[in-house]
């Protein structure tokens with residue numbers, strides 16, 4: 075199953091010529107999960123050619139304008155394109171009121187169902203057959219959520235020679251074992267998947283911080299993330315301002331990545347004051363070498379782990 079992250083918007087608060095407002099799209103197979111929906115997200119989606127008709131969920135970190143004002147336009151465009159699939163929208167308390175107010179004021183009719191699910195408690199907010207999304211409260215200037223996308227473990231590597239030895243004929247029965255189902259023969263003999271496969275393989279994990287100051291507990295939430303997408307609004311010399319405004323600096327984000335034992339850190343939500351992001355990158359790399367700064371339309375592929 076393919077897993078890609080498309081950075082649709084990487085600025086914070088104000089857009090720049092090069093950076094649109096926050097929106098990070100996770101594409102898994104034919105499904106899309108959008109984290110935040112800053113103004114102009116729909117136009118970024120057109121440029122990135124990611125499509126408007128796919129199975130989709132949107133997760134809002136918080137209700138600051140830079141993270142949600144793209145939603146009304148995106149919904150209207152989807153309706154104009156005759157989207158039919160249900161759209162699930164997750165966010166903190168106030169998300170439903172915001173959507174109700176917008177749709178009543180602008181009087182737009184939709185061609186599809188919108189299911190709004192306000193997150194009241196940290197923990198699993200959505201669980202599908204093969205993945206889940208967890209939320210954690212962050213430390214911002216208003217209630218704000220971080221999200222973790224976690225694939226459930228996959229069955230281990232399949233060993234055909236073991237299946238042969240146990241007399242399992244190739245074909246449908248092999249496929250059942252590969253998909254974690256036991257099979258039984260007419261004589262009552264049962265072959266379990268663990269007899270012909272290696273140990274279960276861990277799923278991939280992507281964590282999105284939303285807006286936040288550094289806080290205790292985040293590293294645990296992000297532990298062993300393959301990809302940690304963390305805000306770094308201001309550089310280290312503006313740490314006091316970051317603290318005041320509820321944001322993080324590159325070395326603070328990098329320290330979270332280090333404590334979480336993440337594989338890779340991507341900095342985003344970059345203040346409009348940085349035309350050149352090299353300073354942010356240098357500051358992060360001194361603490362966590364495998365860091366990069368996101369750019370609009372940057373795409374990262376996450377290969378299946380063994």
Ligand SMILES: [Zn+2]
Pocket residue numbers: 086087138140141285343
């Ligand atoms: Zn923001």
Ligand SMILES: [Zn+2]
Pocket residue numbers: 136138214285
């Ligand atoms: Zn904010």
